[in-house]
Amino acid sequence: MNRLVFSWPNGKVGALTTSWDDGTIHDRRLIAIFNRHGIKGTFNINSGVLINRAKKTVRYNYVSAKEVARLFKGHEVAVHTATHPFLWRSPDSMIFSEVVEDRRVLESLAGYPILGMALPYGGPDDERVKKVLKAAGILYCRPVAKNENFELPADFMYWPVTCHQSGDFVSLWEKFLKSPNQEKLFYLWGHSYEFPRDNNWERMEEFGKLTGKRKEIWYATNMQIYNYVTAWRSLxxxxxxxxxxxxxxxxxxxxxxxxxxxxxxxxxxxx
Ligand SMILES: [Zn+2]
Known part of the structure; x- marks a missing residue:
């Protein structure tokens, strides 16, 4: 038995974080729900083609550059590359530019260094890609892989989620609360446009009621989780x-x- 054991801040027994891709206008409603329930989100945005490019379909209606700082205040803005390519099929130099260009634009909008990322189209756990992402300053990277458990990643450069928002988060959350794991983390991801597309915004209201505003849970952005766990590991x-x-x-x-x-x-x- 270890004498010295990990704890989340203030002795909280578990942490919850969420991650949302593509930066569509539906992030607005999602953030309003999260703010009511005290839940934090990380929002992965493609600066190059998406910001300010309003198309006619629901799927492609993106937040505007000028609302980024205000809308995502209290949450996290993160990299999703400038133009959303398949990174693992791209040359190193293109991967590098996609990330650095996205960082440059998003940092100028959000006003802080942006070093977190979600992979466009998910993608495999690829050593070549990770090496370039690190060179471009990225500290953690989320694929679409899910593990349906509550473990922290050994390697933050490929950080699997617990489940997608369309998954059975109710029973997973029950399991989460019962888990004796001291380092337990519940990590949900999705796209906010899925809720109007599938006409099921009530899912996120349900998620908020189920998981939000609990004294024993730490609500944090992806980067706050990364910062805390990395600090613990480097003691x-x-x-x-x-x-x-x-x-x-x-x-x-x-x-x-x-x-x-x-x-x-x-x-x-x-x-
Ligand atoms: Zn995406």
Whole structure:
């Protein structure tokens, strides 16, 4: 049994994060639902062709550049490449440009460094692609792969979700609440245009009522999860395991022989 055990911030027993692709105008209604229920979203946007390009179909009606900062405030804007190509079939130099160009435009709109990403069309766990994404500054990347469990990824550059919004999130959430896993994370993804397309916005109201505003759950964007877990993983523990140093910029919580403790950035604590 480990003396030192992971905890989510403030001793919360689980975390919930969500991820939404393509940046259509339906993100507006989704965010309104999430804000009512205290749920956070990461919104993966194609800057090149999508922003400001309103087409006549519901599917292709995108948010405008000028609303990005206000609409996604309190949530996260992330990369989905400039033009939504199949990355694993593209040359390295094109992958690099697609990501950096998307970052450049989105950062100028959102006002902060944008280092998170969702792969367009999902895609395989491809070492070549990941190498280029890292070179372009990306810290985590979400495919469409789902694992229907609540594990944190060993490799954030290929971070599978728990389930798609069309999946059976009710029974998965029940399993999640019962899971004794200290690091448990529930990770939902989808596209907001799926709700008007399938005429089932009530699904997200249901999701909000089911999962939102619970004291024991941490509601975080993808990047907040990445930051926290990476800070935990990079804590420096002495060889004799009697002291711990936090070299990161993130306050980290943990349990020592069952007792909840925290270590602030720069601090060394005796164990
Ligand atoms: Zn997409």
């Amino acid at each position: 420096s523990c002495s060889v004799e395991m009697n002291c711990l140093e936090n070299r990161s910029g993130v306050e980290v919580w943990f349990r020592l022989e069952g007792e909840l403790k925290r270590i602030v950035p720069g601090q060394i604590v005796k164990l």
